[in-house]
Amino acid sequence: MSSTGVTRGVSDPMIKQLTVFLENSPGRLAGLTRALGDAGVNMRALMVADTAEFGVVRIICDRPEVARAALEEAGFGVSVTDVLAVEVPDSPGGLADVLEVLGGIGVNVEYAYCYVEPGGTAAIDVFRVEDIARATDALRAANMRVLGPADVYAVGG
Amino acid sequence: MFQPEYEAMDRGALERLQLERLNDMLTRVYGAVPMYRERFDAAGIAPRADSLEALADLPFTVKDDLRSAYPYGMFAVPLRDIVRVHSSSGTTGQVTVVGYTSGDIDRWSDLMARTLACAGATPDDVVQVTYGYGLFTGGLGVHYGAERLGCTTIPISGGNTKRQVQVLKDFGATVLACTPSYAVLIAETASEMGIDPRSLPLRAGVFGAEPWSENMRRQIEELFGITAIDIYGLSEVLGPGVASECSCQCGLHVNEDHFIIEIVDPATLRPVPDGERGEVVFTTLTKEGIPVLRYRTRDISRIVPGECACGRTFRRMERVSGRTDDMLIIRGVNVFPSQIEQVLAGIPGVAPHYQVVLTKRGSMDHVEVHVEVGPDVPFDEIKTLEALRTRVAAEIASALAVSIAVRLVEPKSIQRSEGKAQRVLDRRDEGSE
Structure with missing residues (x-):
């Protein structure tokens, strides 16, 4: 702001x-x-x-x-x-990798869904978790790409 | 107190006045209303009461009597002496017509001035009369009382909720008169318009014309930051002004110098002891246009025993808990919609708007309570909603001793009423679900 x-x-x-x-x-x-x-x-x-x-x-x-x-x-x-969005490779095990990181730090996922960008090679997974900040830090530490609003609001973000 | 010489009258003197006025009334109806004369003659009873207790042996009047006499058959004076007519709202069947002499209007104004004074109003107050004006008694009834008391009176009538809010704010109304469900809608509308209802200059409200609960009262008081007073009346007896709460909020003082209240067992029609619930019956003592003898209101209430701290000696009736004809019998248990409202008002996360919907499932009646999800519920998670629904169902089952299906419906999807809220929706003749 x-x-x-x-x-x-x-x-x-x-x-x-x-x-x-x-x-x-x-x-x-x-x-x-x-x-x-x-x-x-x-x-x-x-x-x-x-x-x-x-x-x-x-x-x-x-x-x-x-x-x-x-x-x-x-x-x-x-x-x-507020939700958490993570870009994961559109390949087997991609989502499991993300969930294992979250499970590893004891963050519970209330619900999740994914979508694929048109023409993209990565899937975007959306999660509802209690502590978004802690989840974000852990995912980034594991070299995963956590997305911001600008990435998901615009087409082809 | 507007008329302490009556409102705080010694009980003995009051009962002598009642008996004298009752005999005068009996003489008048016997002489002028064919229906009463025929009824007394057929039963071989003289139109006379030697004591107030003797009233219990006199014939009743019911709504159908007024319907059969439509429009003027029950009037006890020639039409040239009637200065105004009103009519019942017709919510429960064919309308009925009532007439007032100039003396009736004068006394009614006094009684409504008493009512407003009960809410703490004085000539310094600005009264917004949001009851409908017209054939309905609410608007003009409150209006004349407010003027009699010397208040500044805003005859806005019902409807156009945004304008209601604007006028409350701009004209600086300090007292609001409307139905309780409409008061809630006005508060919601104010919030939507960006006006905090608590910032309005309102300090009291007189609410009536439909049953409401203690929790709903607290909610309205909280929404506006006001004292909410329950008032009672019905056109067949007078209109508003029959009974009113005082600031003690512990029952409605019946204007006993003008009306005799009885509570009878709806099955045996015999009076029940003070404190026991039953159907409310009124006899008018001073009404000239259309006096009624032992009118069965179909409202359920009881006499609150004991004396009131306010100094008024008039006995109190408890807030009406339902109507004999609204009563639902669900698996053998008597249920009044107001009991459901009482439960809902105590649960955060649901709006005070609800509807009891009756449908057919095969040959069985199915009852379902539709409850709006409140604006503040974090309904992102299904489990929150399920928990809310489970809680509502459990609390209804516990309060009513019968379990009823609960359905959560979208915010603001239950139709708002500018007059009497329709709490029971009977869809049983629309075929099976």
């Missing part, structure tokens, strides 16, 4: 994921994505977790604040969550 932010030792800016609470009823997901489309928001990843009665939709997009405002305007309940 501050122009001299580097001096305060604050951690890297976080990747903002939107979570939308949806009832399981026809047309709700369509309404949600239409609201984002009309607002000119481009989604990078979308994941639906559902139970018998309701679902939560998790979205990574290019402009989280614009998307949040558009969804709230359209009457959706939206919360914003």
